Amino acid sequence: MNGPVIHLSIAPELRLFVPSEHRSGPSPLVTDGTSTLGHVIESLGVPLTEAGRFVVDGTPVTVAHIPRADESVEVYGVERPQRVPGAPLRFLLDVHLGTLARRLRLLGVDAAYENEDIGDPALATLSAREKRVLLSRDRGLLRRRELWAGAYVYSDRPEDQLRDVLERFAPALAPWTRCTACNGPLRDADKDTVQDRLEGGTQRNYDVFAQCARCERVYWRGAHHARLEAIVTAAVREFGGAAAA
Structure with missing residues (x-):
């Protein structure tokens, strides 16, 4: 040059x-x-x-x-919090950010995630079609012209990634309202209606359940609840929302 x-x-x-x-x-x-x-x-x-x-x-x-x-x-x-005009704030995460996707969903944030590598052109096109902010650590992917909006994820540690996204975009938090597996909405479920999906120990020891309206996965306050609750409590304390499960 x-x-x-x-x-x-x-x-x-x-x-x-x-x-x-x-x-x-x-x-x-x-x-x-x-x-x-x-x-x-x-x-x-x-x-x-x-x-x-x-x-x-x-x-x-x-x-x-x-x-x-x-x-x-x-x-x-970019100035923080960053406002994304023209659509509800929704995210799309690439194949390398599965843990971040699950934590965003845990907080009730709409976070689509591709658990297979569908390729950069397809990801960028999906971002444009669904008007989702693409989160990635791939700089080349973020340069795709068909991309609707995107953001670089600066850390490789899930806890830091989550704080970065919450600080940058300030999404509304609604913990315990999304399926961490598929991003679908959760609804209260009667024990009798989901008992055929439960192991014997779960049937005996738990009475409060939720179920995904999309994939029908069943949730309850099991062994991992305390760890998940700590993630939710920390996020809500710093970024706002309601922590009650």
């Missing part, structure tokens, strides 16, 4: 995406004189899903701006 040189400043939270020479202070960057600012930033490795404001010589611009010689360009991260 041989063209105008700009002076680029990248927000600290975005520096993990760019080469080391652009991770501190304004740094020179040679452009081709024809590409948009959005293309320039993506070429450095920053998914546009993670870029918020663009400021050139103190003036906000859009991704369509074509950088000129000696311009000072500042790239900021």
Whole structure:
């Protein structure tokens, strides 16, 4: 690339995406004189899903701006909480984020999840068709043009991933209302109607049940309830909602 040189400043939270020479202070960057600012930033490795404001010589611009010689360009991260206009807030998670999907569902957040690798084009198309925010740690996937909306998941630890998504998007929490297996809605279930799905010990020891209206999976406060309740309580304490099961 041989063209105008700009002076680029990248927000600290975005520096993990760019080469080391652009991770501190304004740094020179040679452009081709024809590409948009959005293309320039993506070429450095920053998914546009993670870029918020663009400021050139103190003036906000859009991704369509074509950088000129000696311009000072500042790239900021997305503002939090991030608002997603035009549709109810719903998520789609790629094959590597199964634990995060289950925890979002535990909190009542609409989180579709593909437990098989259906490929990047299909995931991006599904995001667009159902107007879901695609969550992924795959930067290439987040650059797909057919994508409706997306967000990079910054951590590989499920507890940190959950906090990141809840802080970034501030979804309404309604714990214990979704099936963690299929994302369907849960409804109260009479013990007599679900007893043929229960083991003998469960029938004897539990009386309160819920059932998924979609896949008919049955739930009760079993051995894992305390661990799940701790996840719910921590999320509700920090991000709001009702924790009662």
